[in-house]
Amino acid sequence: MFTSNLPLAERMRPTNVDQLIGQEHLVGKTGILRKTIDSGVIPSMILWGPPGVGKTTIANIIANHVKQPFHTLSAVSAGVKDVREVIEKAKRNRNTILFIDEIHRFNKSQQDALLGAVEKGIVTLIGATTENPSFEVNSALLSRCQVYTLKSLTEDHLKKLVANAIANDEKLKKKTIELKETAALFKISGGDARKLLNLLELVTDSLGEKPVVTDDTVIEIAQQRVAIYDKSGEQHYDIISAFIKSIRGSDPNAAVYYLARMIEGGEDVKFIARRLVILASEDIGNANPTALVIATNAFQAVNVIGYPESRIILSQCVTYLASSPKSNASYMAINKAQQLVKETGDLQVPMAIRNAPTKLMKDEGYGKGYQYAHSYDGNFVEFEFMPDEIKNTKLYDPGKNAREEEMRKRLKALWKEKYNY
Template identity: 45%
Template sequence: MARNAPEPDSPSLFDDVGPNGSGLVDDPARPLADRLRPRALDVVVGQDQLLAADAPLGRMVASGRLASIILWGPPGCGKTTIARLLADRTGLVFEQVSATFSGVADLRQVFAAAARRREIGQGTLLFVDEIHRFNRAQQDSFLPYVEDGTVVLVGATTENPSFELNGALLSRCQVMVLRRLDEAALTELLARAESLTGRALALTDEARTSLLAMADGDGRYLLGMVEQILAAQDAGGEGPLDVEGLRGVITSRAPLYDKSREEHYNLISALHKSMRGSDPDAALYWLARMLDGGEDPLYVVRRLVRFASEDVGMADPAALQMTLAAWDAYERLGSPEGEVAIAQAVVYLATAPKSIAVYRGYGRAARLARQTGSLMPPAHILNAPTRLMKELGYGEGYEYDPDTADGFSGADYLPDGVERRPLYEPTANGHERRIRERLAHWEDLRARKR
């Protein structure tokens, strides 16, 4: 646990004026990310939507009253820094626990200390890192202390609070969404790092752009890469690094992706909606993001099979065959070769005409079946393998459609007493246009035969 009472801030790069008037204070023994940690909220980069004077946290700080909050955002976007600065600006003692290493006993100690401070008029900000890792019972332990104001809770999480935090705790906290750092914010961090160290990174313009992309919105990771590049320069690297040289120095980072958490569902939703919206470029992008993040290709192809039936349907019946063929090809080839077959299926589905008429028709049929119970099929379409069944009228009057003049008998195949209503209503998209015309022709023949 970390405990800090309000005290004069230690200087950092973000001081308006440092001890020597430059605003720069260098302590090479500390990690670069720590040396560049802001000491003022107005110099935190990339989170103006929360920290500006007219934004939620800005208004809280101006009023001097801080509510319990959940900071939800990706790694390296400033959650811990913001929590520390909020405590400082509002005059609260900063207590920090990590859900990874702390249990209920640790929390009881924090709550007891906060209660003692409260008796002398001193408030406590309790910062809980990775709060989503506490189980439901542990989360419940916060409730009375948050409710009576013993602590102001600031929880940090990379996971969707709607899924990971219980409703009682969420109802007592405001959720603040932090953004991944954009290119402008990362560029500012890079400039500050070069200013603090007094060294320019020996990179080509293309390599500098690639470096920002490799950070993937994570400021802490960017500064870690800067340290690696400076170390390479110290080792005697000649000339500026190009993109390939940069990749040789920097260990590649796996994309942020967790197959069991929200990002998994976000990306499959993006893939699904891109195909539904007939955007093959976006669909390929989201497919690549998922596979590059370690998603099981067979999970993806199973979703494609469902999409072929649900979203394409009879507008292009070959879509189902295409996705099944992609599944088979991947199982035969494996990765990475088989992934091309999946990509082919994704493009096919994205560019195919769309119809959910079969999906809706089956839904209507399911509701009708539930409403009508266990009605028997009409006798004329029942087989009669025994004399008794023939005597009971099974199969009597059945017409074999291929032998009729029109190839269509017009018989009724629904149970007696069930009013005929359209269940499958084909669209005018793709192959369904012809199906709709055919069904209209048969309906006209049925009406004439009656």
């Protein structure tokens, strides 16, 4: 029997590793996490991956398998008080597992409240995050956890999820479902298994006892019922794309509008700030090096401040970046350099600029002929630093803006015609 008030994604949630679709590298027959679960000895861990790929499900599977006390907290709503209450209960009942969803939303003091309990083994922590734990989980806590990276679900995985639900869910089995097309289901759900299954249920409920599922019917029903801004769906990517392109296009008005759309939609403040740091280098670069300083400081500030005041900091940063001169010259330079490395492989570093820490290496010619720039007028001497096979290769071409034109002028004066600046 199905529980009618539970959404399809909950009704179909796997209870053991054999039922889980996807994450074969972790829970397949030879997966490292499967071996850990089978052993019954569960370390504290962080499950890192996109939304709806199985983080919460894996935590529940672990709880079902090891039969230990299991507590769940959401970092969106829980505070230090909630964490401490679980820890006090765990002191009376050892081997407690504490699952914290969206652990990246915990601030430093909340994470610090966990540290001692994890360190002493009072609780086994399972944290789930969509953000890189290297940035979002403090190093002391992270060092006491195994990090398992979950992969995005493939189209084959999504097809299996849908087929499994239609074949095995008691409610859906009562319908005669004709699944003609799946592209819209997959696109709107954005690879999120939970959203996919709940969208499937929404569509089939809306179409009666003999639903014919096509891309057009899915889009029509989804547009009527799905939220305008979904942090993990198509709108998420459309809005962030428009946001970045507005800043790149030097339109502070459009940029701050899309910023407001994300803020009103509940977008993670760190996600927005992180994108601004990237943009400051990729799209502004040496045309205005201060842009990276401001973006980095904005990222640090919003980590301390949080909403709602962070909106002001973000607005200042966004309008500054949008109004700044632009250059992608540094971005293009590293792209060219990486492509060159792929094409030419591991070329030998010229002997003159190799490190020579030992007498033997000096005798072999390491460092021989190196000319120390500071020993020459203007702290410069023309010298070949590239491997012989690619000597005279120019990778950085300064942008057409006032600051980089000054850089171009200086480089041309130094290198004469060598690099054709």
